[in-house]
Amino acid sequence: MLHIGHINLLKRAKSLGDYLIVGISTDDFNTLKSKKSYYSYPDRKLIVEAIRYVDKVIPESTWEQKIEDIKNYNVDYFVMGSDWEGKFDYLNPYCEVIYLSRTEGISTSKIKDDFSQ
Secondary structure, eight states: OOOHHHHHHHHHHHTTSSOOEEEEEOHHHHHHTTOOOSSOHHHHHHHHHTSTTOSEEEEEOOGGGHHHHHHHTTOSEEEEEGGGTTTTGGGTTTSEEEEEOOOTTOOHHHHHHHHHO
């Protein structure tokens, strides 16, 4: 569920370099992770491509592909939200890993909780 916190994160990630590549989980990968998306991968890709901070969207099909993607796209910075702090430190030999703080007061879980009440 795309929200202002995601836009803020993408804007800040883009400010770290000149080209922003965003990986989006495929539908099959979401199934493996026991996650469900309202929109299909092609629709989510189209939505994220329309965000002005994003230069390219690539499919994320496995957890393991990150190192190959970093090498293939000559990535300098790997950026994630601070809720993932430490989880991607294994990528440090390949690029600089940066965890950006989240937008205060907003999260997908909060939106879902507020909406369901």
